[in-house]
Amino acid sequence: METPEFLCWAIEQQCSLRELLPENQPDKVERHLRAARYAAEARAQNRVQSDLARSADGLLGFSIRDALAMYGGEEAVRETCGPCPANALARLRQPSYAGCFGLLPVPTASQSFYQQFNDLPADLFPRTTIAWYGLWMPSPLTLAQVECLVARFASVTASPEWSDDLSLREFAAALQTCADNQLPLSVQLYPAGQIDGPWWNLVAHCDKCRAPWQSIAGKCGMCGLARCPADGKKRRVRGTRPYRPIEQLTT
Ligand SMILES: [Zn+2]
Secondary structure, three states, rough: OOEEEEEEEEEEEOHHHHOOOOOOHHHHHHHHHHHHHHHHHHOOHHHOOOOOOEEOOEEEEEEHHHHHHHHOHHHHHHHOOOOOOHHHHHHHHOOOOOOEEEEEEEEOOOHHHOOOOOOOOOOOOOOOOOHHHOOOOOEOOOOHHHHHHHHHHHHHHHOOOOOOOOOHHHHHHHHHHHHOOOOEEEEEEEEEEEEOOEEEEEEOOOOOOOOOOEEEEEOOOOOOOOOOOOOOOOOEEEOOOEEEEEEHOOO
């Protein structure tokens, strides 16, 4: 199975749920807070019966009490995330627990999507052949960079082609939240990949700009910085945690 190129983002904000997490590593935030997010999404979509949250297709489930115990329980999560200035997704739905991170897969019509970012001010971001790749080289983004992207993502999400894309709307809400509350936004771009059994293999890519590797005159053809592709690190597939097959859940 193929996986698309995607952006992992997290608003930098210390809180009791994120106490031991390193800064500027959005993938770790996603892994650590995913259970809280899934619980809130299940509640918002009426997929919770007593303590059991079911997936939209009904095949997977998890116990909200068990999954949220590591944060001190659902009440503690509600109290922490409710008033939090980094809870960007509270702009889109309620309840919203851990609305401070997200994943943005690049839409399938990727070329026309990339083109939306070609004319951003050249002095704000590192220069790359396709401007999109330069946007995510700095992390966390500065306030000036965030403010520039707020306007652009607002216009992209308003266009009919992408208005139904929830991940895009979530990222636009994150940008707006960071601009309004002056919070840093950390970002990491992941290249497209392939799932092979338990392994998730990314295509050969540049370590600096994360674009698929294409060498021009001995350097990355996208950013001109790297001289060889990134080391092919072994990655495990993301898995469905905290969701598990319903038949494996004990009551
Ligand atoms: Zn590069």
